[in-house]
Amino acid sequence: MEYEQEFVLVSPATVAGEQFMQLLKVKKIPFAVIVNSQADQLRYQKMGIEHVLVIDTQRQELWRIPELKIGKIYLFERSLPLCCRYIQICRTWSSQQLYVITEGNQSRLIYRGLGADYIIHTNGSSASFLL
Numbered sequence: 320m321e322y323e324q325e326f327v328l329v330s331p332a333t334v335a336g337e338q339f340m341q342l343l344k345v346k347k348i349p350f351a352v353i354v355n356s357q358a359d360q361l362r363y364q365k366m367g368i369e370h371v372l373v374i375d376t377q378r379q380e381l382w383r384i385p386e387l388k389i390g391k392i393y394l395f396e397r398s399l400p401l402c403c404r405y406i407q408i409c410r411t412w413s414s415q416q417l418y419v420i421t422e423g424n425q426s427r428l429i430y431r432g433l434g435a436d437y438i439i440h441t442n443g444s445s446a447s448f449l450l
Contacts, residue, residue, distance in 0.1 A: 325390035326351045326370065328412070330405050331363075335420060335441060336395030339449060340368070351387050353405060376404040389413040393449060394435075396421040403433055410434035418449065 327350040331340045343350045344367075351370035352363050360373045372385055389412040396402040396419060410417060416436040419426075427438045439449070 323388065324349055326387045328353055328372075328389050328392045328409060330354075330394040330402075332397035332401070333395040333420075333422075336393070339393060339395070344368075351385070351389070353409065355401065355404075374405075374408055376401065376408070384412055389415075391415045392417040394419050396423070396426070399423075399426055399429070402426075403429065406430060406433040406435055420449070 327343060327348055329336060329340050329343070329350055330353045331337045340350065340352065351372055352368050353372045353374060354360055354363065355374055355376045357373065360371045363371045370387060372387075389409065392409055392413055392415070394402055394405050394417070402419060402421075406417065406419070410433070417434060418437045418439060419430045419435045420439045420441055421430075422440070422442055424440055430438050
């Protein structure tokens, strides 16, 4: 089943990411969440998130393009390796902008080299300015 409407993809790995996800929900902007564990999948499903994409970040042969039409991508960095892996996985899913939201500033060139369009540095817990 292919979806015609475009979905924002979010990796809500931080407090700001979770607040951003809730903002999308309130504004009725269609979105999907990307996670790498069954525990996170269950957690977000219990929160009422309809589209949760579970990716095995260690096994590249299992990476599949989702049935959802992916638009903008917002990756909230919790760890450098995981964020890098998410960029590698989902950069091919969309031709639109891929944002990395980070509290660090040493990873900018790495993320840009992997295909991130924008690296946004924040030390706050709100990311509502992204919309």
